[in-house]
Amino acid sequence: MIIDGVEGSLTNIDPIQIESISILKDGAASIYGARAGNGVLLVTTKRGIEQKPTITLNTSYTMQGVTNMVKTASSGQMSQMYREAHLNAGLPEDTAPFSAEDVEKYFAGNDPAYPSSDWYSFVFRDWAPLQNHNLSIRGGSEKIKYMGFFGYQNQGTMIRRNGGDYSRFNIQSNIDAKITSRLSLSIDLFAAYENRKFAGRPLSAGRSGAWQDLYGTRPWYPTTLPDPTKLAYGGLDVGSVALSTNMDVWGYQLNRDKDLRGAISLAYDVPFIEGLQAKALVNYRDWQGYSKYFRKPYTFYTYNQAADLYTQAGAIWSSAYDSESVNFNGQLTQQYSLNYDRLFKGAHHVTALVLFESIDYTGNNLSATRDGFLTPAIEQLFAGSASSQTNSGSASETGRASVIGRINYGYKDKYLLETILRADASAKFPDGKRWGYFPSVSLGWVISQEDFMKNMSAVDFLKLRGSYGSSGNDAVGNFQYLAGYNISGMYIWGDRIVNGLSPTGMANPLLTWEKMTIYNGGLDFSFLRRMVYGSLEAFYRMRDGIPATRAASIPSTFGATTPIENINSLNDRGFELSLGTAGNKGNFTYDISANISWSRAKWDHYEEPEYTDPDQKRQSQRSGQWTDRNFGYVSDGLFTSQEEINSLPYTYTALGGNASLRPGDVKYKDMNGDGVLDWKDQQEIGKGDMPHWFYGLTGFFAYRNFDFTALFQGAFGYSTSINFAYDSDTKYKLRWTEASNDPQALVPRLGGSSSNDWNSDYRIRNTFYLRLKNASLGYTLPKQWTKKAGIEKLRLTVSSTNLFTLSSLSKYYIDPEVPGGNTDAYYPQQRTISFGLNLSF
Amino acid sequence: MLTAGLLGCLPSCVDSVLDKKPLDIISDDIVWDDPNLVDAYLASQYANTNIFELERSGDGEYWDNVGGILNIGLISDESGNTAWSVTNPFRYKTGxxxxxxxxxxxxxxxxxxIRNLNVLIEKLPESSGEPDFIASRVSEARFLRAFNYFAMVKRYGGVPLMTKALPLDAPREELYPTRNSEQEIYDFVISEVDAIEEALKGTTEFGRSTQGAALALKCRAALYAGSIARFGTVQLNGLLGIPQAQASTYYQKAYDAAKKIGECGYALYNADEDKAVNFRNIFLKKRNSEIIFVEQHDYNQNVWRWGFFNCPKPHGYDAGMSTVPYLEMAEEFEYADGRPGTLDRNAIQQGLWSMEELWGGKEPRFFATLYTNETPWKGGYVDFHHGLIGGDGVLYEDKQQAWNGTPAWGNQYTGENNFGTGFGVLKLLEESSTENIDERSGTDCIVFRYGEVLLNLAEAAFELDRIGEALEAVNQIRDRAGVARRTSIDRDAIRHERKVELAYEGHRYWDVRRWRIAVSELSKPGSALRYILDYNTRKYKLQVLPDYDGTTTPPRFYEQNYYLPITLTRTGANPNLVENPGY
Structure with missing residues (x-):
């Protein structure tokens, strides 16, 4: 991510600040940095332009909803699932958590002692608001051009009560001044302030989070108790999802981040040498993060209606806890360059660039915690008890330097050549191994500029290009080339606490850059005045010297963390095709294009032991294989009868025999026919959970004052592993029951054998999807009307994201873009609808 | 001018950007000469030895890691299946x-x-420290090393014995070692202790390895070796097992070590009048006379979570009662007068019983080790009742029901209705603290105590045919516990005493394995007890629930499980390792 020439990140920029984004994928990307091997996103922010000042105001209000989410179970469903799990394990009816009458009463729902609470609606709202407002001013004269921007965004969460929000302020000022006829100056200032305050229970996927609370909160507990001062127990260790997601009850996580950037650049047209320009850029980025986690104690109750008795069901924490930390980071980037750009004899266009860049990073952090607060009413550290206080702090620094040379030659815009040589050095490597040299060459042939093509009016543009590029990557921890000890851990001896000293691991004094080489070829074309246009591209990329340890190949009896060495290598290959058509018919303009791409990676060398067992080698060896293979058992539906189990010609050795299997358990195949079901029967299953095939369709239509844009995007040919970890409505509907005895039910017998959890293709489903990612309709008020009010342009928009999805997983209520491994518990993909207004005058 | 300036500052710019120093690494050359850093290095190895805390392995995500202290109880016949065991022991317990x-x-x-300790053992003697300091620290390192090898040999049998830290370019046979035999490892542990115990006399700081700790390790290791010789078989050409003829040599070593510990000044804790209170206090009164070696905990800094996991309700996190003793375990405790504690299952399920009638007269260790219905706790009592017989004679079984203000259920359940087995573990629970809410306990975890040494002595003496001494040792334990003395002793009596005295301290699993009785003892289903309160009499109707762990998945221990598997991953990485038989 390069923003205005300097490495940065896009997470805290308002899109209105961006002038253009280019994506560089081939050898040309090498110019932009070490670590450009995965491509570069080149972002340029808006600058001043020579025009009379224009003030633009944008405002929009968005409602965020959910695309697909697994629904929570009702009390009838959940109680029945508990009962089944208990009875299926062979446990007696006497100790069953619910009797059959209990389950019926829950389903019937007309007995107040058998309620079914809808915790989802109680805690989450259907639409969460997001608003974005910004004001910018742009203008300039020949001597000075300016752009000023101020933006504000506020986003709420799905949580109804005290769920917290995110707000961001952006301020930017870009000024370009021509000081003399030869010297120009730019001063850019950028500031982004972000505030996040959310309930302390994490909303991210995984255990101990709000989603686990949501599906775990039992629906047979009421959401509120008659006494409003008593918090209602929901069956969880933390009370209920309503309590753990409420900032006033559990506590909160607060983050305040500041990102300040200032840049000054000078460009000087060197006299006496036409076309030579010297440039200097200094950019300093100062970003700080303040983080606070404050947690409060609370008690929750159950209510026995018959006895009119409140019983304390539990309490969590005995006193409040506060943990705060601050990070300070600085990044100083300096770029000095000489650029030569000249057209000789009207035909030979030569440019040359020499650039020196250095980046210096520093970081500092400080943290402190206390608990034992006398009262949770004061939320600052000083109110905690000093006996439990902890504090810590640390600092780090690193840096990078590069020298880049580039030469471009173009002959009559027909034959194009570009060569780049980069020399990069990183402080992460030891002296003598710091510098890496990365050359690149690109060639282009604009066939449509050839004389013999000039007659073919049907061909607007046809270009053939190819490139070879290389770049380096230094993604390792700092100082891996030094061995030593650091302070970690502690132990109590006698009455004192002793800090521990541990070795940092073995060092590699020869550690150096990982090298990426990319070969790329492409054809760009446009025919019949853009009635057909597009491009076809293919690439092959090799990564060499990927840092890895020999831990996998050296046995653990060695006892030390083996040093990181540049030993692994990987290759990637893929292609991309895009086709489009554009044109206009009277007042109607259109531009439609579609694209499809495929890529896949393979390990060339992967450091691993030399397997001797042929099955282990087949399953575990990675060198020479695709990187995303998955091995597991091959399934054959579920058992439907006890006879089927008894007549099984092989035993589940890994379980210790077939005795614990029952109808409804997963039937695995004995693939090697040896009468025994064990690890040797595992085969390659599924197709990897990151898609290899992506496709999309964009359309832009304009008719008079209306415009409409749509982006469809999708993927296919990949697998999703569907694993319902929690008792939900979907799990209830998809489970195997004795009554239905469906051998293809997605959820095997509840309370079933532990073999049902083995990694197999039983739960893997082939996935494809097509999603209307973006659709936006805009209307610009006719100029005659607006000019009267002094307004240059007034445009109204209605847009949406993820409005409509077609996927093979919708019958399971799962979103096809689900993050791996967490089918039912993560912050769901959002479907949003927004209304916006932009005004310029 | 610009160009000149550019070229001029280039080299210095580059150097300042690239020559960075690590701000958090201490270099090797200063560590060994500084006694504080040597101690810090050693402290870190103590901290890394997670198994001090009831065989916690340190693996897994947070709760699995922290809850690992429960596994050693759950995997044996001391406890049934609970919510925690879903992640680890239960599936192994059932075969x-x-x-x-x-x-x-x-x-x-x-x-x-072990590698880190080998580095210290090699480098410290070459440093400039004081000879006494060097000798004591090297001995401590050798103790830790021996302790870790003992932990490995009791799991896997023979393992590769590494006594040097190898460099990466060591010869192939050293980098890919073969397994040393089980006997070699036991001999190593015993010989290391013999070599270091004198030097450890000077270490007195609590929580460090002392002479007593080293001797206790030797005593336990030699006893284990002796039982494997006597009851086990030699397999894999001598890689596993110890020849029968050598059983006595090992028992003798255990006996000698136990005797020597007796001369070190340790004594059974016996300070309290009430024998049940006394037994509980062995684990709660820090640094008492019986403790030989512990991992210390402090409520604020180095915590663990035994109390948090095991205490009765009320409880933050809706947890607690994470170890559920079987009814059979409760029956294992005798009556104070020495009668066996087995209950007549038919009799107790008839009529109504008060707690005094049911449990009255049991030995004090029962009341100190387990909690059950009506055990006093934090000013109230533990309420296990699951069902109420109302004044009208009707049985109310639903949570929401009540009769005349008395709810149908007590509060001692986790989750929906999991009353467990009707028992919980009281040992090591600190009633006066708030560990049930604060998610941490500050109690010390005892690794070696004198009570175990006496039981080791009894077993070794018995196996060496010194019946009188065995009887005397067992009776010392029984006197302190408040149970009637025995007049005669046999192998089963010693094993029973061990099971009851050392319950929930991480011994039972290893004991049934080394006695080679696990195939029968750990393949038995366990039962639970249900209490139903009778409103009128305030007594209880009792119900025995057999097959607590379920009929489809009862506990199952196979012959090959006497040695844990080396596993595919390790034999794959090192083909010179031979897998244990049966896997």
Missing amino acids: GLNISGGLLEWWERPYAI
Whole structure:
């Protein structure tokens, strides 16, 4: 991510600040940095332009909803699932958590002692608001051009009560001044302030989070108790999802981040040498993060209606806890360059660039915690008890330097050549191994500029290009080339606490850059005045010297963390095709294009032991294989009868025999026919959970004052592993029951054998999807009307994201873009609808 | 001018950007000469030896890691299945221990610890420190190393014996070692202790390895070796097992070590009048006379979570009662007058019983080790009742029901209606603290105590045919416990005493394995007890629930499980390792 020439990140920029984004994928990307091997996103922010000042105001209000989410179970469903799990394990009816009458009463729902609470609606709202407002001013004269921007965004969460929000302020000022006829100056200032305050229970996927609370909160507990001062127990260790997601009850996580950037650049047209320009850029980025986690104690109750008795069901924490930390980071980037750009004899266009860049990073952090607060009413550290206080702090620094040379030659815009040589050095490597040299060459042939093509009016543009590029990557921890000890851990001896000293691991004094080489070829074309246009591209990329340890190949009896060495290598290959058509018919303009791409990676060398067992080698060896293979058992539906189990010609050795299997358990195949079901029967299953095939369709239509844009995007040919970890409505509907005895039910017998959890293709489903990612309709008020009010342009928009999805997983209520491994518990993909207004005058 | 300036500052710019120093690494050359840093290095190896805390392996995500202290109880016949065991021991307890391993693994971490200790043992003597300092620290390191090898040999049998830290370019046979035999490892542990115990006399700081700790390790290791010789078989050409003829030599070593510990000044804790209170206090009164070696905890800094996991309700996190003793375990405790504690299952399920009638007269260790219905706790009492017989004679079984203000259920359940087995573990619970809410306990975890040494002495003496001494040792334990003395002793009586005295301290699983009785003892289903309160009389109707762990998945221990598997991953990485038989 390069923003205005300097490495940065896009997470805290308002899109209105961006002038253009280019994506560089081939050898040309090498110019932009070490670590450009995965491509570069080149972002340029808006600058001043020579025009009379224009003030633009944008405002929009968005409602965020959910695309697909697994629904929570009702009390009838959940109680029945508990009962089944208990009875299926062979446990007696006497100790069953619910009797059959209990389950019926829950389903019937007309007995107040058998309620079914809808915790989802109680805690989450259907639409969460997001608003974005910004004001910018742009203008300039020949001597000075300016752009000023101020933006504000506020986003709420799905949580109804005290769920917290995110707000961001952006301020930017870009000024370009021509000081003399030869010297120009730019001063850019950028500031982004972000505030996040959310309930302390994490909303991210995984255990101990709000989603686990949501599906775990039992629906047979009421959401509120008659006494409003008593918090209602929901069956969880933390009370209920309503309590753990409420900032006033559990506590909160607060983050305040500041990102300040200032840049000054000078460009000087060197006299006496036409076309030579010297440039200097200094950019300093100062970003700080303040983080606070404050947690409060609370008690929750159950209510026995018959006895009119409140019983304390539990309490969590005995006193409040506060943990705060601050990070300070600085990044100083300096770029000095000489650029030569000249057209000789009207035909030979030569440019040359020499650039020196250095980046210096520093970081500092400080943290402190206390608990034992006398009262949770004061939320600052000083109110905690000093006996439990902890504090810590640390600092780090690193840096990078590069020298880049580039030469471009173009002959009559027909034959194009570009060569780049980069020399990069990183402080992460030891002296003598710091510098890496990365050359690149690109060639282009604009066939449509050839004389013999000039007659073919049907061909607007046809270009053939190819490139070879290389770049380096230094993604390792700092100082891996030094061995030593650091302070970690502690132990109590006698009455004192002793800090521990541990070795940092073995060092590699020869550690150096990982090298990426990319070969790329492409054809760009446009025919019949853009009635057909597009491009076809293919690439092959090799990564060499990927840092890895020999831990996998050296046995653990060695006892030390083996040093990181540049030993692994990987290759990637893929292609991309895009086709489009554009044109206009009277007042109607259109531009439609579609694209499809495929890529896949393979390990060339992967450091691993030399397997001797042929099955282990087949399953575990990675060198020479695709990187995303998955091995597991091959399934054959579920058992439907006890006879089927008894007549099984092989035993589940890994379980210790077939005795614990029952109808409804997963039937695995004995693939090697040896009468025994064990690890040797595992085969390659599924197709990897990151898609290899992506496709999309964009359309832009304009008719008079209306415009409409749509982006469809999708993927296919990949697998999703569907694993319902929690008792939900979907799990209830998809489970195997004795009554239905469906051998293809997605959820095997509840309370079933532990073999049902083995990694197999039983739960893997082939996935494809097509999603209307973006659709936006805009209307610009006719100029005659607006000019009267002094307004240059007034445009109204209605847009949406993820409005409509077609996927093979919708019958399971799962979103096809689900993050791996967490089918039912993560912050769901959002479907949003927004209304916006932009005004310029 | 610009160009000149550019070229001029280039080299210095580059250097300042690239020559960075690590701000958090201490270099090797200063560590060994500084006694504080040597101690810090040693402290870190103590901290890494997670198995001090009831065989916790340190693996897994947060709760699995922290909850690992429960596994050693759950895997034996001391406890039934609970919510925690879903993640680790339960599937192995029911017959699922196969070549993928996963139960009580202790291989990768100890080899890292052993390497670090080997580095110290090699480098410290070459440094400029004081000879006494060097001798004591090297001895401590050798103790830790021996302790870790003992932990490995009781799991896997013979393992590769690494006594030097190898460089990466060591010869292939050293980098890919073969397994040393089980006997060699036991001999190593015993000989290391013999070599270091004198030098450890000077270490007195609590929590460090002392002479007593080293001797206790030797006593336990020699006893284990002796039982494996006497009851086990030699397999894999001598790689596993110890020849029968040598059983006595090992028992003799255990006996000698136990006797020597007796001369070190340790004594059974016996300070309180009330024998039940006294037994509880062995574990709560820090640094008492019986403690030989502990991992210390402090409520604020180095905590663990025994109390948090095991205490009765009320409880933050809706947890507690994470170890559920079987009814059979409760029956294992005798009556104070020495009668066996087995209940007449038919009789107790008839009529109504008060707690005094049911449990009255049991030995004090029963009341100190287990809690059950009406055990006093934090000013109230533990309420296990699951069902109420109302004044009208009707049985109310639903949570929401009540009769005349008395709810149908007590509060001692986790989750929906999990009353467990009707018992919980009281040992090591600190009633006066708020560990049930604060998610941490500050109690020390005892690794060696004098009570165990006496039981080791009894067993060794018995196996050496010194019946009188065995009887005397067992009676010392029984006197302190408040149970009637025995007049005669046999092997089963010693084993019973061990099971009851050392319950929930991480011994039972290893004991049934080394006695080679696990195939029968750990394949028995266990029962639970249900209490139903009778409103009128305030007594209880009792119900015995057999097959607590379910009929489809009862506990199952197979012959090959006497040795844990080396696992596919390790034999794959090092083909010179021979897998244990049966996997």
